[in-house]
Amino acid sequence: MARLTRAQQQERTRAAVLAAARREFAEHGYAVTKIDRIAERAEMTRGAVYSNFPTKRALYLAVLADLVERSAGEAGQADGSDGSDGSDGSDGITGAAGQAPRPSPDSVAGSLGAFARVWLERLPLTGDSPADGHLRLRSLSGVLDDEPARTALTQTARLEALLLALALESYPPPGVRRVRLAELVLTLLNGSAGLAETAPGFGDPFDVVRACDHLAGIDLADAWDPPHLPYVSPARPCDDPWTPPAEVSDRITGRPIGLGDDGVIAVLGAGRLAAAEEAVRGALPGDRVTVVVVTGDPAEIGRLVRLRVDDLTACLRRVFAPGAWPTLRLVLDDRALVAAALGLPGVGDATEAAVRVRDGRIVARAEGRGAAHAAAAAGAPDAGAPDATRHGGGEA
Known part of the structure; x- marks a missing residue:
């Protein structure tokens, strides 16, 4: 059997730590999980875990990022696009077997409803434990407890709103800024996720989708004029x-x-x-x-x-x-x-x-x-x- 290269061994170690951490976080939650238990579960030393992930928070964020990547791949396979976004060398434009990608919804309202449906797929399923639901929701509750991390989250949320707004601004009329609309939609969706975590079963996700659809008709007087x-x-x-x-x-x-x-x-x-x-x-x-x-x-x-x-x-x-x-x-x-x-x-x-x-x-x-x-x-x-x-x- 060929010996693994150093890079291959590091990747195998990292994957084993992520798998063990994912199970541990899903069973016990972020606050209670211990690095020692993750190391034991991965059949590694505590030092081997820390050599790849310097803190428990870094490991938890890596687990969430891995779940996002897996979810995106599974969603791509389900809709016929094979999960390719071009990172495997493909052009990221056509789907599996050369299929054309599905077209965008035909209106801002339709796109917001479709976006909300996709986003809400993360809501916990019936029977999920609180800790497992925490992972499905990509929850950061109790994780970002210092000012630099909270500031970074606020700024990243502003960037997320800009990205969603730029997609919405592809619809006519041209030149209309839709950042405040995107911020409002993301506020509603993130609020729904927070309730799903703290008050499971409250609210109807389909009502949230309809609400996002109707938000497109609100006049937010959105203008770009920063005073500085x-x-x-x-x-x-x-x-x-x-x-x-x-x-x-x-x-x-x-x-x-x-x-x-x-x-x-x-x-x-x-x-x-x-x-x-x-x-x-x-x-x-x-x-x-x-x-x-x-x-x-x-x-x-x-x-x-x-x-x-x-x-x-x-x-x-x-x-x-x-x-x-x-x-x-x-x-x-x-x-x-x-x-x-x-x-x-x-x-x-x-x-x-x-x-x-x-x-x-x-x-x-x-x-x-x-x-x-x-x-x-x-x-x-x-x-x-x-x-x-x-x-x-x-x-x-």
């Missing part, structure tokens, strides 16, 4: 070489992408993800907008962002046809490879920096609050100064 943007300093012109990492993955499509296209690259810490919309709204037609997420804590904060983004995008891919997916590209840069290539040392959760790329070179740079907007605005003919009239426009 007129005071953002312009990006600095430059002419720097740009050699991006060879290959990174877009978490929205699941496909490998290059970063050499003309457009805006915004590097945002996990505590600054709401600034992604500044790059999107300020971008010029034809720009590629890429948000690169960095963190000073990949094991916990990085996994939290990955969990939430992958969960949301898995739902989007089941509801919207590829042409309606957010054109924003999203890279989770746990090792700060993109940031290093851009010459950004010491990135962390508070990082906000952006560049504009043109013809394979970096032609403008910005750092600090408003950097994403400044880099996006640097491509405009009147880029010499901030201009409040541009805040509502742009396509990603």
Whole structure:
């Protein structure tokens, strides 16, 4: 029998720890579970567990992320798409046996109802134990008990709302911002999950779906006009070489992408993800907008962002046809490879920096609050100064 390589052995160890942890969390819940019991269940030492997952919270988040990935694969097989999002080398556009993907619903209301149905599949089943239901719900109750993690969750929720809104904005009329609508829908769905966990059996999921459908008709007077943007300093012109990492993955499509296209690259810490919309709204037609997420804590904060983004995008891919997916590209840069290539040392959760790329070179740079907007605005003919009239426009 051929000997396993070091990488293969590490992957086997990691898989065994995840399987043991999943069973332990499902039986006992997050608070009561002990690393020693997980190690015993996996027939490993405590040190072997910690060498792969430095904390219990990191392990729990990894278990949830693994469940999201498995659920997405099973859902893809059920609808004939074989679960492929392009991460296996396929184009992520056609389904199994070359089948065309199902079309998007024909209205904002229909898409919200469909999104709610997909999202609510996580509700616990009759007979699930409280701890098992906790896992099905991807529950973070009692897990994020410190300020950095809570801040990262808030910012990630803002990013989730933007991604859902960009899909909804593919419907006419053009130029209508739907971020507040997306936030309202996600608030309702997450609230339903919270009740399902604390008051099992309360409420009817079908009523929640109908409510999400009807939310499309509410006038939320949604406008894009952040008060700080007129005071953002312009990006600095430059002419720097740009050699991006060879290959990174877009978490929205699941496909490998290059970063050499003309457009805006915004590097945002996990505590600054709401600034992604500044790059999107300020971008010029034809720009590629890429948000690169960095963190000073990949094991916990990085996994939290990955969990939430992958969960949301898995739902989007089941509801919207590829042409309606957010054109924003999203890279989770746990090792700060993109940031290093851009010459950004010491990135962390508070990082906000952006560049504009043109013809394979970096032609403008910005750092600090408003950097994403400044880099996006640097491509405009009147880029010499901030201009409040541009805040509502742009396509990603």
